[in-house]
Each structure stands twice: as C-alpha cells, then as structure tokens.
Amino acid sequence: xxxxxxxxxxxxxxxxxxxxxxxxxxxxxxxxxxxxxxxxxxxxxxxxxxxxxxxxxxxxxxxxxxxxxxxxxxxxxxxxxxxxxxxxxxxxxxxxxxxxxxx
Numbered sequence: 539x540x541x542x543x544x545x546x547x548x549x550x551x552x553x554x555x556x557x558x559x560x561x562x563x564x565x566x567x568x569x570x571x572x573x574x575x576x577x578x579x580x581x582x583x584x585x586x587x588x589x590x591x592x593x594x595x596x597x598x599x600x601x602x603x604x605x606x607x608x609x610x611x612x613x614x615x616x617x618x619x620x621x622x623x624x625x626x627x628x629x630x631x632x633x634x635x636x637x638x639x640x641x
Contacts (some may be wrong), residue, residue: 543567544617544628551619551626553579561640564630569613572636574605576629585625588618592627610635 543563550559560575578595582588596602605611606629613632618625 542615542617543569544615544630545619546617547575547577547630548617548619548626548628551579551621551624552577553626558640560630561638564632565638565641569632570638570641571632571634572638573630573632574608574611575631576602576605577627578602579624579626582620582623582625585620588620588625588627589616592616592618592625592629596629605629605631608633 543560543566546563547560550556555575555577564573576596578592580591580595596606608631610633611631612634615630617628
C-alpha cells in the first residue's frame, strides 16, 4: 500500500511549504486534481491534544481557515509526524475543479 501524501509530507518535517514536493506527492498518490494544503508545526506538550492544536492553529490563520472551509474541496487527509518533541501536521484538501501542474 502506498503511503498517503499527507502522511508522507508530514514525515519530511517541513516547517514551510515545499509546493513542488507537495504537488508531486499528491499526484503520485493517484489524486489527479489540484488541492489546498495546510501545514503547522509546534512543540508537543500532550500528544492527545495534537489534533486540536493543529486545527486551532489553522483556524487562527485566515488563509488556512479559507482552505478548510472552501466548498470546492471534496476530499481531506491529515498526516501527523512527531519527531524530537515537535509535531508536524499536514492537511490536504482536494479540489476536483483545480489543476495540479505536476500531475
């Protein structure tokens, strides 16, 4: 089974977007369309609260929030990797009306 793009990208431990890698990873997973992505990283205090912290970070950013609530998105995937006391969280939301230039 292939690793999902959100899990693969979170495992890269990025602290900023790498659009080419993200686009190529999504295309390689078989999703043929464009997408939006949210990325956040933070120190892990309580592993059980990672999802809430990631969503709160994205909700407190107008651009990230817009990605999460865009009605054109039809799929979602979230990947979380914990390394050296930090959480690296990705959210990909697929948009069948958008184009992935690396697909």
